[in-house]
Amino acid sequence: MKLNWSDVTPKHLWLNRRNFIAGGAALAASPALALSGRPSPFSTSEKPNTLEEITNYNNFYEFGTGKTDPAKNAGAMTTDPWSVEIGGLVDRPGSYGVEDLAPDNALEERIYRLRCVEAWSMVIPWIGVPLASVLEKVGVQSGAKYVAFQTLLRPEEMSGQRFPSIRWPYVEGLRLDEAMHPLTILATGLYSDPLPNQNGAPIRLVVPWKYGFKSIKSIVRITLTDQQPPTSWNELQPSEYGFYANVNPNVSHPRWSQATERRIGAGLFGGREETLMFNGYADQVASLYSGMDLAQNY
Amino acid sequence: MARKINDMLRRLPVWAVWIAGLIPLALLIWDTLQGNLGVDPVAMLEHRLGRTAIYFLIGGLAVTPLLRLTGISLMKFRRALGLLCFTYAGLHVLAWISTDMGFLWAQMGRDILKRPYLLFGMLAFVMLVPLAITSNNLSIRRLGGLKWKRLHMLVYAAAPLAALHWIWVKKTLPLTPVAWMAVILALLLVRAVLKRSKSAGRKNPAKNTQVKSAT
Numbered sequence: 001m002k003l004n005w006s007d008v009t010p011k012h013l014w015l016n017r018r019n020f021i022a023g024g025a026a027l028a029a030s031p032a033l034a035l036s037g038r039p040s041p042f043s044t045s046e047k048p049n050t051l052e053e054i055t056n057y058n059n060f061y062e063f064g065t066g067k068t069d070p071a072k073n074a075g076a077m078t079t080d081p082w083s084v085e086i087g088g089l090v091d092r093p094g095s096y097g098v099e100d101l102a103p104d105n106a107l108e109e110r111i112y113r114l115r116c117v118e119a120w121s122m123v124i125p126w127i128g129v130p131l132a133s134v135l136e137k138v139g140v141q142s143g144a145k146y147v148a149f150q151t152l153l154r155p156e157e158m159s160g161q162r163f164p165s166i167r168w169p170y171v172e173g174l175r176l177d178e179a180m181h182p183l184t185i186l187a188t189g190l191y192s193d194p195l196p197n198q199n200g201a202p203i204r205l206v207v208p209w210k211y212g213f214k215s216i217k218s219i220v221r222i223t224l225t226d227q228q229p230p231t232s233w234n235e236l237q238p239s240e241y242g243f244y245a246n247v248n249p250n251v252s253h254p255r256w257s258q259a260t261e262r263r264i265g266a267g268l269f270g271g272r273e274e275t276l277m278f279n280g281y282a283d284q285v286a287s288l289y290s291g292m293d294l295a296q297n298y
Numbered sequence: 299m300a301r302k303i304n305d306m307l308r309r310l311p312v313w314a315v316w317i318a319g320l321i322p323l324a325l326l327i328w329d330t331l332q333g334n335l336g337v338d339p340v341a342m343l344e345h346r347l348g349r350t351a352i353y354f355l356i357g358g359l360a361v362t363p364l365l366r367l368t369g370i371s372l373m374k375f376r377r378a379l380g381l382l383c384f385t386y387a388g389l390h391v392l393a394w395i396s397t398d399m400g401f402l403w404a405q406m407g408r409d410i411l412k413r414p415y416l417l418f419g420m421l422a423f424v425m426l427v428p429l430a431i432t433s434n435n436l437s438i439r440r441l442g443g444l445k446w447k448r449l450h451m452l453v454y455a456a457a458p459l460a461a462l463h464w465i466w467v468k469k470t471l472p473l474t475p476v477a478w479m480a481v482i483l484a485l486l487l488v489r490a491v492l493k494r495s496k497s498a499g500r501k502n503p504a505k506n507t508q509v510k511s512a513t
Contacts, residue, residue, distance in 0.1 A: 057337035065470060068336065118469075120338070165470040236470070255467065257409050260402065268330070268339050271400030 035189035037109035070198035088223040091139025112208040127189030148229035150221035172216035173229035242298035247279035300369035319382040347390035354383035419463035
């Protein structure tokens with residue numbers, strides 16, 4: 001069975017329907033409407049934040065700079081129809097649907113830590129596919145060294161884009177080996193639901209060893225190139241946001257010490273915990289940067 | 299008009315301003331206990347205290363320009379406004395130390411020196427401390443009016459520093475704190491301009507008496 005995003009009944013409707021059709025029939029129907037992914041050995045055993053926390057505390061400047069602005073304003077974004085243009089140094093360039101890139105039978109659950117450069121953190125149960133699987137599908141040519149990403153530009157639906165707080169559209173990029181790393185995923189779901197708009201619907205990047213801003217949301221374009229692509233935050237303030245943006249407690253941002261972090265949901269007196277190198281993923285990714293001076297290439 | 303308002307204000311006791319000024323704190327305590335502070339209560343608590351402190355700082359700063367421009371005198375309430383500002387600023391710093399930084403003293407020390415926004419904020423707060431301590435009649439008498447007045451000019455530096463602290467913590471140029479910075483600078487400008495016209499207005503006896511009655 002192939003579901004389009006338009007076929008997915010909004011949760012509040014099916015919850016109502018469940019109240020209406022009492023009992024077993026509705027329970028049998030609900031798995032088809034939800035998203036599910038195979039558990040992954042890459043998942044952390046730490047306790048995920050609640051859906052309420054994850055969906056009401058977002059940085060998505062296209063909908064405003066406040067943490068609660070995205071939840072308030074992102075509903076205006078149309079996510080169906082949606083297509084991702086994949087081009088540049090690839091064998092099969094073209095326009096791909098979300099279902100083509102992340103088919104239901106390939107979905108995995110990845111429970112990852114997320115570390116924001118503002119020195120707070122969460123644990124988030126994403127559902128998605130490795131970015132490598134998508135790049136293999138389109139055939140990466142041998143000259144490609146970087147992957148560039150671009151977010152939707154639609155100021156009439158994205159109220160924050162009417163202000164030049166950063167340069168629109170939002171762009172990000174990875175080195176090809178970072179993009180091909182098994183930890184790097186394209187997410188289409190959160191818990192057992194399709195991604196809410198404020199979290200980057202319908203498809204977003206997740207790179208768990210880098211600060212959150214590297215994980216670009218609501219992707220419309222992926223370009224393979226041989227040049228290091230520009231990235232939005234780096235363009236705005238290069239001294240504060242490097243191209244790599246690896247979580248590194250030893251390299252402090254001019255405004256936020258990166259030595260410690262505050263876990264969202266820990267309560268008023270939860271205190272701080274120490275930030276781990278590469279957000280705790282050092283065993284898997286440190287080798288990508290061997291020989292590099294991470295204080296220079298931050 | 300101004301006289302009517304001043305008559306009304308004269309009947310308003312200072313403790314009423316204190317009560318009104320503590321309402322935001324009562325609401326904040328209520329919201330904290332009810333769990334109404336959103337997903338990140340630590341940041342919300344800290345930010346609401348900081349914002350309220352700046353509003354009272356601006357309120358205190360507006361008293362003299364208001365008097366000179368309109369003749370309406372809130373002079374009687376200025377000490378309360380200043381002390382309310384200090385109360386909220388102190389709680390803001392306390393929230394930062396306890397809930398945000400979790401008493402990591404070494405990291406706090408390094409952070410203050412390294413991060414301009416923390417340095418600006420801390421400087422502003424440190425400047426407010428002697429003002430709060432000397433906000434009583436005994437101190438005015440001990441220091442003498444002129445010395446006391448000079449000391450309290452520190453607020454002209456503390457206010458823009460506090461606003462800069464608010465602006466600088468954001469990742470992009472934020473509208474709200476920039477607007478409040480503009481208000482602070484406008485209030486300081488009005489003060490400077492009116493002071494100059496005061497000395498220039500010596501030749502104009504009518505204007506002079508007006509200013510005199512205002513001070």
